[in-house]
Amino acid sequence: MGMKVAIIGAKGRMGQAMAAGVTATDDLELVAQLDVGDDITAETLNGAEVAIEFTKPYASLANVLAIIDAGVNPVVGTTGWTDEALAQVEEELATKPELGAVIAPNYALSAVLAMTFAQKAARYFDSAEVIELHHPNKVDAPSGTALTTAKHIAEARREAGLGAMPDATETDPDGARGANIDGVHVHAVRLKGLTAHEEIVFGNAGEQLTIRTDSFDRESFWPGVLLAVREVKNHPGLTFGLDKLMDL
Numbered sequence: 462m463g464m465k466v467a468i469i470g471a472k473g474r475m476g477q478a479m480a481a482g483v484t485a486t487d488d489l490e491l492v493a494q495l496d497v498g499d500d501i502t503a504e505t506l507n508g509a510e511v512a513i514e515f516t517k518p519y520a521s522l523a524n525v526l527a528i529i530d531a532g533v534n535p536v537v538g539t540t541g542w543t544d545e546a547l548a549q550v551e552e553e554l555a556t557k558p559e560l561g562a563v564i565a566p567n568y569a570l571s572a573v574l575a576m577t578f579a580q581k582a583a584r585y586f587d588s589a590e591v592i593e594l595h596h597p598n599k600v601d602a603p604s605g606t607a608l609t610t611a612k613h614i615a616e617a618r619r620e621a622g623l624g625a626m627p628d629a630t631e632t633d634p635d636g637a638r639g640a641n642i643d644g645v646h647v648h649a650v651r652l653k654g655l656t657a658h659e660e661i662v663f664g665n666a667g668e669q670l671t672i673r674t675d676s677f678d679r680e681s682f683w684p685g686v687l688l689a690v691r692e693v694k695n696h697p698g699l700t701f702g703l704d705k706l707m708d709l
């Protein structure tokens with residue numbers, strides 16, 4: 462039999478998609494599906510080596526601490542992690558040095574790669590802007606991925622000694638230039654029919670580079686989660702961000 466895996470948040474949209482991924486993978490075995498109201502203990506985790514957790518921001522920390530307490534390696538996709546909450550996970554992991562935990566705000570390989578490539582490209586261009594495009598049911602803007610992308614671009618520009626981007630805009634009463642994140646403009650499109658998309662545009666005199674990522678379906682998160690499920694035991698302590706496991 463293969464590696465035993467539990468799902469926390471099993472009734473949710475991501476939980477169901479992840480359960481389908483585990484079931485379809487020959488060397489994984491789905492041994493527990495827990496949701497709100499179920500205790501997370503060594504017994505209920507039923508011999509799992511890894512627990513995939515996609516629940517709610519207010520519930521995730523307690524779940525992850527319980528998973529670690531039970532001696533199981535968590536792979537976490539729930540968003541909304543604060544530095545304080547991450548520090549609590551690290552403290553808990555220190556009591557079980559053999560365990561690893563992976564927490565990643567984005568498991569889509571294409572999004573992680575786009576962010577990494579954008580960070581690498583940033584120092585070669587005078588101008589850079591981020592356009593994120595999502596379905597109209599999304600409640601927050603800009604997306605966490607766009608925010609992180611913009612911050613990485615700003616950091617790379619600073620390290621390369623680049624100054625402010627060329628922009629002669631003097632009047633913009635309605636905010637047409639978008640959000641200004643650390644000096645990088647971020648534009649959010651909400652359009653029926655879209656899922657989750659991001660475009661990073663770089664400009665120099667006479668040339669442009671566009672990096673674009675499109676997620677069409679929740680199944681796009683499975684290859685990244687699978688990578689984390691396979692790798693988590695080889696990385697004791699906390700790993701934040703899928704890029705750390707991708708040898709980029």
Ligand code: NAP
Binds near residue numbers: 469470474476565568
């Ligand atoms: P969802 O459909 O609302 O699923 C969450 C599930 O967790 C629900 O069944 C919910 O039950 C359950 N739950 C709530 N509290 C719980 C608890 N204390 N213990 C166990 N289960 C609990 O949400 P989703 O669309 O699957 O998204 C889940 C999370 O993943 C969100 O934070 C989302 O932003 C994030 N996400 C991350 C990625 C990534 O790549 N990292 C990708 C997609 C989504 P109730 O409905 O009864 O509360």
